[in-house]
Amino acid sequence: MTKQIHPPAAIGIIGGGQLGMMVVREAQRMGYRSVVWDPDPDCPASRLADETITASFGDREAAGRLASAADVVTYEFENVDPEIVEWLEESKIVFPGSAILRIAQHRRSEKDRLQKRGFPTVTFQAVESRQELRSAIESIGLPVVVKSATAGYDGKGQTVLRTQEEAEALLGRTKEPLTECVVEQFIDLESELSVVAVRGKDGAVTSFPVCENVHRENILHTTTVPTHVAPAIQNKAIEIGRSIVESFNIVGVLCTEMFVTKEGNL
Ligand SMILES: Nc1ncnc2c1ncn2[C@@H]1O[C@H](COP(=O)(O)OP(=O)(O)OP(=O)(O)O)[C@@H](O)[C@H]1O
Ligand SMILES: [Mg+2]
Structure with missing residues (x-):
């Protein structure tokens, strides 16, 4: 009731x-x-x-x-x-x-579930050993970002690898057992957006205007609303944010962070 x-x-x-x-x-x-x-x-x-x-x-x-x-x-x-x-x-x-x-607490399960439901995610692989880390870096290709699967915010627990030397240095200092990480393709970002969507107990969904976020040293520096990002991209972002709360039957408020690529993809 x-x-x-x-x-x-x-x-x-x-x-x-x-x-x-x-x-x-x-x-x-x-x-x-x-x-x-x-x-x-x-x-x-x-x-x-x-x-x-x-x-x-x-x-x-x-x-x-x-x-x-x-x-x-x-x-x-x-x-x-x-x-x-x-x-x-x-x-x-x-x-x-x-x-x-x-x-949402687990970067692998978050991306796995989103992918299974047809939502776009960056190319990623979950790794649990040094060998898996090496092959994920090789198959995704540099540059990549390695993130701890759990914990971390404001970019904490993340390492960007741009060169083979950086990759070897990380592999060299990686100790087994490795706590689970995700290796993501490092995207050349045009911008970063977030959509706050809300779903009621009755299933009604609403959303706030799209926010454009600028990070400095991995910490959110400014959020701008309204954003000047192309309306078609904003509409797509809203559709994704709203579809996620519907798809997971969430009741409450959920913020989805999204990357906009140079090609205009989300
Ligand atoms: N794959 C990537 N390509 C390019 N930049 C990235 C990538 N992943 C992260 N970044 C940059 O690092 C910032 C922080 O990353 P991310 O949002 O994944 O982690 P977080 O904010 O620490 O944790 P949360 O999962 O709670 O958002 C992003 O906002 C973005 O600027
Ligand atoms: Mg973030």
Whole structure:
């Protein structure tokens, strides 16, 4: 049954970074209260939230406190513990659920699932040993970017290999057992876009205008809305972002990052 959550109900947010802070700000504007859970007592969202829970993201007791303080729970990014989200799901409504979180946390499974459903991804291979790493670099061809399969944000846990010497140096310092990585073709990017799409319990899908992102040293530097990217590319980006939330039956908000190649492909 659909339970409507009206102000002044409390929205619980796992993660109190800038994204969490923007959710809090919007929640306040709409008359909702907010409870933020973050390990850092001075996280950006804590300055605005009605209540802050300071504890590591794996802390069950903190999850219990969030569950009792909030009427509905969400998370600001994918680097939260899926077991905690799954546990919260037993007593609380959590959007998006833990199933899509598990997929989005793992760069191989994320790309595998997207490919299987016909969504475009960069050419990539998952590797679990030095030998697999070597053959993936050879078959994809330089330049490539090697990324840890899990964890990492703002380009952390990524290495770009442009020359054979760089590839040999990485292979030389790679120790077995290798934690799972993905090797991706390094694309000569024209631009980077993201689409925030939202799907309701009733299956209705909506999306925000396309954002154009510029990274500096792998960290998001500026996001521009509206973007001057060609309307046909923007429409395609929106179609992809919306189709992903539909295809995975997501209820909640999902941001899809996309690369635009020099040829105008997404
Ligand atoms: N295959 C690639 N070709 C060209 N540039 C890339 C490639 N992969 C990553 N980059 C650059 O590095 C940035 C960070 O990479 P990516 O978005 O994959 O990782 P992240 O932001 O650390 O993690 P997340 O998976 O959460 O987005 C990209 O925004 C892009 O600028
Ligand atoms: Mg990214």
